[in-house]
Every structure is written in C-alpha cells, then in structure tokens.
Amino acid sequence: MTAVQSRLMSWEGLLLALLVVIVAINIGYSPYYLGVENIVNLFQLSIEKIIVALVMTLIIISGEIDLSVASIMGLAACVMAWLFQLGLPMPLCLLAAILIGAFCGAFNGFWVAYVGLPSLAVTLAGLIGFRGVARIFLEDRAIGGYPAWFNSLGQQPIFGPLTFSIIVFILLFAVIGIALHGSALGRYIYVMGNGIEAARYSGVNVKRVKLMLFTASGVVAAIAGLLYAARLGSVRGDTAFGFELDIITIVLLGGVSIFGGSGSLLGVGLSIFLILNLRNGMGLANITGNTQTSVIGALLILSVLVPNIVQSTLKRLKGRET
DSSP states (O other), X not given: OOHHHHHHHHHHHHXXXXXXXXXXHHHHHOXXXXXXXXXXHHHHTTHHHHHXXXXXXXXXXXXXXXXXXXXXXXXXXXXXXXXXXXXXXXXXXXXXXXHHHHHHHHHHHIIIIIIOOOHHHHHHHHHHHHHHHHHHHHTTOOEEOOOHHHHHHHHSEEETTEXXXXXXXXXXXXXXXXXXXXXXXXXXXXXXXXXXXXXXXXXXXXXXXXXXXXXXXXXXXXXXXXXXXXXXXXXXXXXXXXXXXXXXXXXXXTTOOXXXXXXXXXXXXXXXXXXXXXXXXXXXXXXXXXXXXHHHHXXXXXXXXXHHHHHHHHHHHHHHHO
16 A cells, blocks of 8 residues: 555545544434435535536646636526527527536636646636626626526436436546546546656646646536526526635545645545535534635635645654654
C-alpha cells in the first residue's frame, strides 16, 4: 500500500466516523430523520450541487479548477427561460441550454488547454462573465409557467420515491466512478494532476483531455441548472448564485487534493453524505442559513489545511526515523 493510498483511506475513515456521529445526533433530534421522505428530501434540496460536484472531482484531480460552474448553471437556465418566453418548443429550449453549457465549458477549456492560461483566472472570469450574460437575458424578471412535464423532472417522484434528479445523480456517480477508477481516462487524469510534463512524456494528449473535462463540466453544469429550474418552477438572473462554494467544498472535503493528483470518488461520496446530513441537522436545530453557510466555509478551509498539515507531520516523522 502506498503512502497516498494509506492517506486516502485514513481520510475516508475519518469522514465515515464523522458521518456516523452526525447521523446519530440527527436521529436524536428527530424520530422522523430516518424516514424515506426525509432521506429523499435531504438529497433533493442539494441535488444540483452534488451532481456538479461529481464532474468537479475530475477537474480538480487533473490539477485544474472550475469556478464558473454555478454561473453556467444560471446561464443555461436563463437561456432556456428566455427562449421559452419567445415561444420556442420546450425540447428545443432545453437543447439550446445544454449547447450553451457545452460552449462555455469548451471556451474555458480552450484558454486553459491550448493557450496555457491558469484555470483559476479563466474560470473566475467565466464566473463573472457568464453571470453577466445571464442577467442580460432576464434582467430583473422571473420567468415561470413551464410545461407540467418539465416541472415534474425536479419535483415529482419518477421511480418509487426517487425524482429524476436523484436518478441522474446515481447514474452519473456510477459512470464517473468507472471512468476515474477503471479506465485509461482516469489514469490520464491522475497523471496530469501529478505533473503535466510527466503526463506529456507518458503519451497523454493533455490538451485534448483538458478540453474534454472542461466541456463535460459545462454540459453537466447546464443540466444541473435546468434541473434546478424545474425544481423551483421559475428562473431568475441570479439562479444558482454562490453554488460554487458548496460544490468545491464537497470535493475538497472528500480528500481530493487542491493541487491535483490524488483523491477518490468514494471520498467525495462520503463528503456528500456528510455535508447533506450536517445541513439537515443544522436545519433540525433551527440554525439559520447564514450560519450554515459559515460552517460550510469553515469546512472548505479545513479540507485544504488538514490534509497538508497531516502530510507535513508525516514527512517530519519520517525524517526523524531516518
């Protein structure tokens, strides 16, 4: 077992232990906590964020970051709403929104992969720019009145208690899990995260993989934005505003290194359950939304600092032994 594998397993074990504690506390607060409706509701209220977090896992492991995902979610939803208001058929509106997401992702990927600009700067510009375009489409208006079949995608159970959004999450989790941990693409992503030059010497087409990852990020963000619109039943220019904080927190708390090259989808899955249960518990305790956001922000800081502190401590101990 390598040091990286041991570290990941220890981090995942810590997440599992914390999850057990939080679930136990939540059960103590409410006897209805373990009910099927509450469990489904627990997922449903953050489902769009955790869908995007799955593809964000690939981006960060590859050594990059995408700060524009929430803005792409909002832009895709606004494009759909604007076209629908013009009288276009809803299926065509959805297709156009997904294509916009693909374009935004490819736009980011081009500047990062082919021009060589830092993804932090490129996607920060995208965060601001894509949100600005979304506001141009709708200004201060809220557009709703969508077909019932569209609203049902985000609101009504489709298979048993599961909504369409939760089914999308489950399928995407399986696909990304196989791609990351059981395919050549996954190996390429890890190699890129550990060093671009090493990846190039290993025969990895770095530019193509980066472009593909950012395009996929844009597409998934657009789909998540549409699901969010379906759940709310209306769209505004500030749709999904600030979601990137929670999304990145989920990934980093799951043990994915902010510097790339390490992490697992299992850790991200545990992080998802932990954060959802933590928010649910704070809701049961009547803790305000602002305080909940502060707690999530603190988790983001800890998820970056703690692994680095542990790694530095292990290096010091190893040096003393030698």
